[in-house]
Amino acid sequence: MIETPYLLFLGDAPDGLAAKVAQGIKDWRPEHAIGQLRLAGCKADLGIPDLSIAEAIDKGVRTLVIGVANRGGIISASWKSVLLEALDAGLDLASGLHNLLRDEPELVARAKALGRSLHDVRIPPLAYPIANGKRRSGKRVLAVGTDCSVGKMYTALCLEKAMLSRGQRATFRATGQTGILITGDGVPLDAVVADFMAGAIEHLTPDNAPDHWDLIEGQGSLFHASYSGVTLALIHGGQPDALILCHEPNRPHMRGLPDYQLPSLEALRDTALLMARIVNPACQVVGISLNTAAMGADEALTLCEATEARMGLPTVDPFRHGAQRLAEALDGL
Amino acid sequence: MIETPYLLFLGDAPDGLAAKVAQGIKDWRPEHAIGQLRLAGCKADLGIPDLSIAEAIDKGVRTLVIGVANRGGIISASWKSVLLEALDAGLDLASGLHNLLRDEPELVARAKALGRSLHDVRIPPLAYPIANGKRRSGKRVLAVGTDCSVGKMYTALCLEKAMLSRGQRATFRATGQTGILITGDGVPLDAVVADFMAGAIEHLTPDNAPDHWDLIEGQGSLFHASYSGVTLALIHGGQPDALILCHEPNRPHMRGLPDYQLPSLEALRDTALLMARIVNPACQVVGISLNTAAMGADEALTLCEATEARMGLPTVDPFRHGAQRLAEALDGL
Numbered sequence: 001m002i003e004t005p006y007l008l009f010l011g012d013a014p015d016g017l018a019a020k021v022a023q024g025i026k027d028w029r030p031e032h033a034i035g036q037l038r039l040a041g042c043k044a045d046l047g048i049p050d051l052s053i054a055e056a057i058d059k060g061v062r063t064l065v066i067g068v069a070n071r072g073g074i075i076s077a078s079w080k081s082v083l084l085e086a087l088d089a090g091l092d093l094a095s096g097l098h099n100l101l102r103d104e105p106e107l108v109a110r111a112k113a114l115g116r117s118l119h120d121v122r123i124p125p126l127a128y129p130i131a132n133g134k135r136r137s138g139k140r141v142l143a144v145g146t147d148c149s150v151g152k153m154y155t156a157l158c159l160e161k162a163m164l165s166r167g168q169r170a171t172f173r174a175t176g177q178t179g180i181l182i183t184g185d186g187v188p189l190d191a192v193v194a195d196f197m198a199g200a201i202e203h204l205t206p207d208n209a210p211d212h213w214d215l216i217e218g219q220g221s222l223f224h225a226s227y228s229g230v231t232l233a234l235i236h237g238g239q240p241d242a243l244i245l246c247h248e249p250n251r252p253h254m255r256g257l258p259d260y261q262l263p264s265l266e267a268l269r270d271t272a273l274l275m276a277r278i279v280n281p282a283c284q285v286v287g288i289s290l291n292t293a294a295m296g297a298d299e300a301l302t303l304c305e306a307t308e309a310r311m312g313l314p315t316v317d318p319f320r321h322g323a324q325r326l327a328e329a330l331d332g333l
Numbered sequence: 334m335i336e337t338p339y340l341l342f343l344g345d346a347p348d349g350l351a352a353k354v355a356q357g358i359k360d361w362r363p364e365h366a367i368g369q370l371r372l373a374g375c376k377a378d379l380g381i382p383d384l385s386i387a388e389a390i391d392k393g394v395r396t397l398v399i400g401v402a403n404r405g406g407i408i409s410a411s412w413k414s415v416l417l418e419a420l421d422a423g424l425d426l427a428s429g430l431h432n433l434l435r436d437e438p439e440l441v442a443r444a445k446a447l448g449r450s451l452h453d454v455r456i457p458p459l460a461y462p463i464a465n466g467k468r469r470s471g472k473r474v475l476a477v478g479t480d481c482s483v484g485k486m487y488t489a490l491c492l493e494k495a496m497l498s499r500g501q502r503a504t505f506r507a508t509g510q511t512g513i514l515i516t517g518d519g520v521p522l523d524a525v526v527a528d529f530m531a532g533a534i535e536h537l538t539p540d541n542a543p544d545h546w547d548l549i550e551g552q553g554s555l556f557h558a559s560y561s562g563v564t565l566a567l568i569h570g571g572q573p574d575a576l577i578l579c580h581e582p583n584r585p586h587m588r589g590l591p592d593y594q595l596p597s598l599e600a601l602r603d604t605a606l607l608m609a610r611i612v613n614p615a616c617q618v619v620g621i622s623l624n625t626a627a628m629g630a631d632e633a634l635t636l637c638e639a640t641e642a643r644m645g646l647p648t649v650d651p652f653r654h655g656a657q658r659l660a661e662a663l664d665g666l
Binding site for chain 1: 556561607
């Protein structure tokens, strides 16, 4: 569990895209995003106060989060001096970088001497159990995709926002690095050892109040040859009561797999439901989330309406239209 | 790759079952099983020569394989002196124990000083790539089960024996610890990090001659909540041309999951084929392997005949009846 609130370190980000992790935190947990820290040459701007480390401490910040990709895969000297200063001032560090904080001897020594925590969210923080397959109290919904990177995390986060605004009890459950940095907790599923994948998801979504919903971030796709095993572990560990189908129109092929076409929404519906009902026979597909970021507003609306008519399921782009109708679709389950 | 042939270390095995890894090596690779080494009190006997380490060296042995489970999860002092003696004499060590050779400082230091290898086959020996999903030349058959531990490894090994005896080109591909010790090579799939599972299986079953068959050892089951993700990675990484359904009759519930019934062979056939055809649309279910170890000969034969009539697929217990009919079922694929 990463201590909040955060100071978001943007480093020398060459553009806004390089700081998308920080942007995600600011978009989805604005109450955690107290300020940003930018180095000379930084071209990203989250529109929140620029704070020094001392100012951040005054405002109650507990952790400096590296919310930016680093160039060339190296933690540069200019970054390191900021990170050491943050440790000295009393902050923990959190990072989703491929190169790990724990592999930097200077940071490790300083953190140890001062009693600070280094959170590398790409590394599982604990030894998960093997799944036991037992039913748990509370409700769970999982976003499943026709492909990787079609908007499963955003769908779950939008759904959380809509459900909380309706006064429902709901918790986004992160299964990837960005989601973990947004919420401060979760399972980096793609880094878990095979035997423990489903058990990690059981651990992430424990018994809860009967009217509480876990909104589980999806990973991969049952149709993606590289990652389908991760997706199935998520379905069988999560035991979802409801599935939301996620899709991005107009992809020429599966992400990273030029020889593979995307499946239809019908194929995703039937296959995901078949697999989910192995562990939860009552599971239902309740709605569809289309990622229409590349489309105009009219075109997006027309596609959602046509898809809804074809599939007989509420269909929205939750980032564009809100997830109110997906939240309503969970009522009564 | 573990150097062969082997001296099989049985330690102080309390019974034959404790030495089942050694038994598997002796059954399936008798040409590797040059001799056995037993300590005082050992109740297991493979029926091969008892050899000292010096005698084993004389007969060309290259590796001492720990073919026995250790009591209490500790590598005892009496074992350790044998292992050190083997290193001194020129042998490598190989083990499928949960407690690792590499965690024993004395063994590590001795092996390093002498230039010997310590093979812990529960640990992936290399960093596998992410799967690319590309079609590969050669043919592949995968054993899939209604449950864990229903005889998938034995089915693939029996099939190898039958195919080689017919003059076909075939290679058993190990995906678990026992299989790796039997063949000296393979992928310990349950210990691979999630993102690399399917890639590990692509690595294990590379391009081959058009008439060559990889006989891939199955793991878990699509219907087993704890391990289904491992199974799907195996299906999508292996891209099988053929599936063999494996089943043990009369189990009261899924292994380790008292709340789950076993699926029918029809459900396994349909689900496994659906998932396999995502990566190989030509995949076929070609036969059924029943584990009838708990049945009498007549009862076993009757069950195979009834299952064959019901499913319309060649059905045998390959350990009991041989896998000739399964091998024939691959002809023409």
